[in-house]
Amino acid sequence: DTAVSQTPKYLVTQMGNDKSIKCEQNLGHDTMYWYKQDSKKFLKIMFSYNNKELIINETVPNRFSPKSPDKAHLNLHINSLELGDSAVYFCASSQGLAAATQYFGPGTRLTVL
Amino acid sequence: QKEVEQDPGPLSVPEGAIVSLNCTYSNSAFQYFMWYRQYSRKGPELLMYTYSSGNKEDGRFTAQVDKSSKYISLFIRDSQPSDSATYLCAMSEDFRYFQGAQKLVFGQGTRLTINP
Numbered sequence: 001d002t003a004v005s006q007t008p009k010y011l012v013t014q015m016g017n018d019k020s021i022k023c024e025q026n027l028g029h030d031t032m033y034w035y036k037q038d039s040k041k042f043l044k045i046m047f048s049y050n051n052k053e054l055i056i057n058e059t060v061p062n063r064f065s066p067k068s069p070d071k072a073h074l075n076l077h078i079n080s081l082e083l084g085d086s087a088v089y090f091c092a093s094s095q096g097l098a099a100a101t102q103y104f105g106p107g108t109r110l111t112v113l
Numbered sequence: 114q115k116e117v118e119q120d121p122g123p124l125s126v127p128e129g130a131i132v133s134l135n136c137t138y139s140n141s142a143f144q145y146f147m148w149y150r151q152y153s154r155k156g157p158e159l160l161m162y163t164y165s166s167g168n169k170e171d172g173r174f175t176a177q178v179d180k181s182s183k184y185i186s187l188f189i190r191d192s193q194p195s196d197s198a199t200y201l202c203a204m205s206e207d208f209r210y211f212q213g214a215q216k217l218v219f220g221q222g223t224r225l226t227i228n229p
């Protein structure tokens with residue numbers, strides 16, 4: 001059983017489009033995260049939800065809107081995609097706010113043409 | 114200056130060698146220190162974490178933290194080709210002393226290749 005899963009795995013789209021990425025975890029965790037990993041492998045936190053409440057909201061363009069329908073799911077919607085949005089987006093989860101042990105999904109590779 | 118600095122490599126060593134991976138940091142409030150391993154086209158997986166200073170050993174892996182020098186290391190003994198991956202250090206402040214969630218700050222990652 002996959003602990004943290006993401007769909008889709010690959011996403012290729014045109015500039016200006018709107019797209020969504022979905023994440024699900026079956027670990028029973030109550031905290032979920034979105035990270036962006038750029039071409040130089042820098043992994044940076046974007047958002048975090050704890051029990052469906054937004055608790056981390058880094059300096060991210062408001063074209064990015066996360067949504068957590070329940071503790072096991074965290075989605076990321078991106079409006080008006082730009083070339084600079086091309087990256088790998090990782091979802092992660094942890095139990096509670098102690099983020100030392102986070103479990104990552106396989107990533108969604110987004111390419112904006 | 115980035116909060117966490119890590120040499121991206123690449124680093125290539127023969128099988129069986131001892132590998133040393135390092136990170137330096139500037140934020141003296143960091144208390145949790147983690148090492149993640151990331152295989153190509155996969156998500157990072159937690160290898161080890163340490164709270165505050167000291168050493169921690171797990172099989173062939175040893176993590177060291179020197180807070181006075183703001184320097185952490187990961188040693189891999191008897192390295193195997195299956196250890197070939199990118200190793201990311203990550204750090205965070207102690208979440209018990211502030212409101213909100215604990216944020217991990219990652220280094221750039223060091224790409225390691227173990228040659229058979």
